[in-house]
Amino acid sequence: MIWTNWARTVSVTPVRLEQPASEDELSDAVRRAVREGHQVRVVGGGHSFAPAAATEGVQLNLDRLDALHRVERDPDTGHALVTVGAGMRLRRLNRILAERGLGMQNLGDIDRQSVAGAISTGTHGTGARFGGLATQVRALTVVGPDGEVARATPTERHDLFEASRLGLGATGVLSTVTIEAVPAFDLYAVEEPWPLDRILECVHDLVADNDHFEFLWFPATHRALTMRNMRVEPEQHSGSSIGRRGRRLAGAARTFLDEEVLSNGLFEVTNRIATAFPATTPALGELATRALTARRYTAPAHEVFCTNRRVRFREMEYAIPRATVVEVLRELAAWRRSSGENIPFPVEVRFAPADDVWLSTAYGRETAYIAAQQYWRLPHARYFDAAERIFTAVGGRPHWGKMHTRDVEYLAGQYRRLPDFQRTRAAADPDGVFTNPYTQRVLGG
Numbered sequence: 001m002i003w004t005n006w007a008r009t010v011s012v013t014p015v016r017l018e019q020p021a022s023e024d025e026l027s028d029a030v031r032r033a034v035r036e037g038h039q040v041r042v043v044g045g046g047h048s049f050a051p052a053a054a055t056e057g058v059q060l061n062l063d064r065l066d067a068l069h070r071v072e073r074d075p076d077t078g079h080a081l082v083t084v085g086a087g088m089r090l091r092r093l094n095r096i097l098a099e100r101g102l103g104m105q106n107l108g109d110i111d112r113q114s115v116a117g118a119i120s121t122g123t124h125g126t127g128a129r130f131g132g133l134a135t136q137v138r139a140l141t142v143v144g145p146d147g148e149v150a151r152a153t154p155t156e157r158h159d160l161f162e163a164s165r166l167g168l169g170a171t172g173v174l175s176t177v178t179i180e181a182v183p184a185f186d187l188y189a190v191e192e193p194w195p196l197d198r199i200l201e202c203v204h205d206l207v208a209d210n211d212h213f214e215f216l217w218f219p220a221t222h223r224a225l226t227m228r229n230m231r232v233e234p235e236q237h238s239g240s241s242i243g244r245r246g247r248r249l250a251g252a253a254r255t256f257l258d259e260e261v262l263s264n265g266l267f268e269v270t271n272r273i274a275t276a277f278p279a280t281t282p283a284l285g286e287l288a289t290r291a292l293t294a295r296r297y298t299a300p301a302h303e304v305f306c307t308n309r310r311v312r313f314r315e316m317e318y319a320i321p322r323a324t325v326v327e328v329l330r331e332l333a334a335w336r337r338s339s340g341e342n343i344p345f346p347v348e349v350r351f352a353p354a355d356d357v358w359l360s361t362a363y364g365r366e367t368a369y370i371a372a373q374q375y376w377r378l379p380h381a382r383y384f385d386a387a388e389r390i391f392t393a394v395g396g397r398p399h400w401g402k403m404h405t406r407d408v409e410y411l412a413g414q415y416r417r418l419p420d421f422q423r424t425r426a427a428a429d430p431d432g433v434f435t436n437p438y439t440q441r442v443l444g445g
Contacts, residue, residue, distance in 0.1 A: 003043065003059060006112075007314055008376060009403065010051045014041075014059035021064040023175045027147035030173060033058040034145055034433055041436050042169050044117025045089065047110065048401035049315050051438045052121060052168055060173060062087025062114060068096055069176060074138075080181040081138055086116035086174040093179075094302040102181040106130035106212075107305035109348075116174040121401030122166050122361055124369065125305055126350035127212040134166040134357045139178035142171060145433040149175060162358045162417075163424040168400055170439050171428040187212070187229040187304040192294045194226050196333070200326045207322070207351045212305075216346035217329070218285030219336045225346070229304060268311045271375040274344035281344045313345055316384045317371035317399040318391035319361035322351060325368035328390055332370075335386050343383060345373040358417035361397040371402075400442070408444040418443075 004011045015038055020026040033040045038057035046053070053059065065085035072081050080102050084093060090111040097103050106125040113123060124132030139153040142164050150172070152161035164171045196217055199206070206213045210228045217224035274281040320328055329349070336343060348371040352362045361367065372387040374380040384403060391398075397414045398404035412418050422444055429435075432445060439445075 003046075003054075005046045005048060005051075005053070007047075007049045007312060009049050009314060010054050012051070012054040012056060014055050015057055017059045017061060019061045019064050023065070023141070023143070023149060026060070026062075026065065026173060026175055027143055027149065029058070029060060030143055030145065030433075031147040034147075039435060040145075040173070040433055042116065042173055044087065044114030045112045047113050048117070048121055049403045050121075050401050051436070052401055053117075054438065055436050062116060062173075063089075065175065066092065071100060071102075074180070077180075081178050082181045083139070083176055083178040084115060086114065086177050088115050089113065090115065090118060090306070094306070097181055098184060098300060098302065101184050103184040103301050104133075104179070104305075105136050105182050106132070107302060108133070109305065109307050110309055111302070111306040115177050115179075116169070117401075119165055119177065120167060120169050120174070122359070122399060123401070124350070124352055124362070125212065126214040126352065126369075128207045128351055128353055128366070129211070131353055131355045132166075132357075132360060132362065134360060135355050136179050137165045137177060138180050140164050141175040142428075143173040143175050145172070145429050145431060159420065159424040160428060163421045163428070166357050166359045166400075167421065167425070168439050168443065170425050170434050170443055172434060184234055185301050186232045186234050186298050187301045188232050188296070188298050189304050190226075190228045190294070190296050192226050193223055196222050196224050196329075199224055199226065200329060203326060204322075214348065214350040216348055218346050219333065219341075219343045220282040221285040223286065231301070232298065234300070271311060271344050272377070274342065275375060275377050278342040281342055284344060312376040313373050314376055314380045314384075314403060315371055315373045316387060316403045317348075317369055318388070318396035318404070319352075319367045319369050319399070320391055320394050320396045322366040322368045324394040325349070325370070328368075328370060328394060331390050332372075332387060335390070339382070339386070341383050341386075342378060343374060344378075345375050347372055358421050359400070359415060361399060363415060363417070369399075371399075407441050411442060412444075 002011055002013050018029045020029050030040055039055055040058050041053050041055035042060045043053040065087040067085045069083040074081050090113055106127055108123045108125050119134045119137055142150050142152055152164055199215055211231045212229040215224045215226045270284045274284055350369045352367045354365050355362050374383055398406050
């Protein structure tokens with residue numbers, strides 16, 4: 001069996017693939033692999049661009065560990081604590097939460113990943129006050145190399161909790177994840193094309209004034225698609241014409257940005273044209289941004305956060321200090337102009353607050369995320385190399401699940417808690433059962 005990830009950047013032939021249907025079966029699968037001398041890696045939705053799940057040993061697929069275990073109230077905060085199987089896909093989790101009047105505090109822009117894969121690679125959304133998925137985790141159960149199951153929380157096996165809620169699966173296999181959910185809310189969304197220079201002139205105000213702000217800049221143009229979202233109570237806008245129109249759009253066809261520009265066959269066609277005829281790329285980018293008329297609507301938060309990405313691409317994303325975002329984008333634009341590189345895919349720019357998760361790309365600093373994306377049929381190496389030089393010059397941290405060339409020597413200078421992680425991992429997995437070449441490169445050991 002050859003396993004290939006969604007982006008077709010990684011292919012590997014594991015000795016076998018196992019799909020345990022219970023925690024006991026998961027423990028047995030790990031013990032069996034260790035007895036046979038195999039390393040073990042877990043695959044979720046296969047949406048990592050990096051070879052995080054690759055192994056020539058035993059690959060575990062947790063899709064059958066997707067049950068809702070319990071919903072309870074935190075006795076201290078009164079917030080809902082939702083425990084699910086680690087293999088549950090985010091799309092199903094969002095449905096389960098919505099049925100109970102709950103939701104995630106923040107989400108990334110796709111919902112095809114497993115819960116375990118999303119938190120383990122540092123999946124994040126956007127919003128100056130709302131952290132990534134790992135910040136929403138309140139407990140884990142981790143299967144170690146001996147097959148034993150350990151429960152880890154902020155107060156119980158604290159170090160294992162910190163190293164496992166974002167650690168590329170290097171401390172063991174996650175079996176269940178407990179997430180702190182919030183009451184369901186809607187997002188009032190405003191999507192508009194803006195000149196890039198206008199965004200850069202007031203980007204910090206846009207981040208501060210909106211609950212969630214991001215934009216997509218087409219590098220061959222001077223224009224971008226802006227997305228400003230504000231949190232509202234469900235139905236707050238339902239009596240307005242904007243609210244009624246927005247709910248129809250969200251429920252039936254989503255927005256033009258999602259379904260027509262980024263996701264469906266039209267964008268595939270424009271990328272194929274740009275691949276065959278590079279001179280058309282600027283005009284196609286202008287078409288994509290100018291075709292979007294200003295749009296305002298209200299919809300359940302998870303419907304606004306998450307989009308469908310059906311057009312295949314490659315991606316490098318770096319977390320940089322938020323204060324440097326304007327200079328970094330201007331430098332990237334200058335490189336694109338001087339190089340003439342053919343880049344029909346947009347650059348995605350998002351924002352996050354500082355957090356305290358040991359290996360979070362936003363650890364200890366307010367962060368801007370810049371994602372360089374390239375259509376999969378086009379060469380990406382020169383573009384990504386140039387972007388990486390620009391990002392690392394300001395102390396950028398690569399997304400753990402996306403393409404980059406950094407190693408543990410560089411990353412040790414970016415993560416002051418990396419030694420704590422390494423110590424905890426060595427105690428949890430002294431023989432390196434849960435390692436692969438990628439984790440060795442970025443985490444050491």
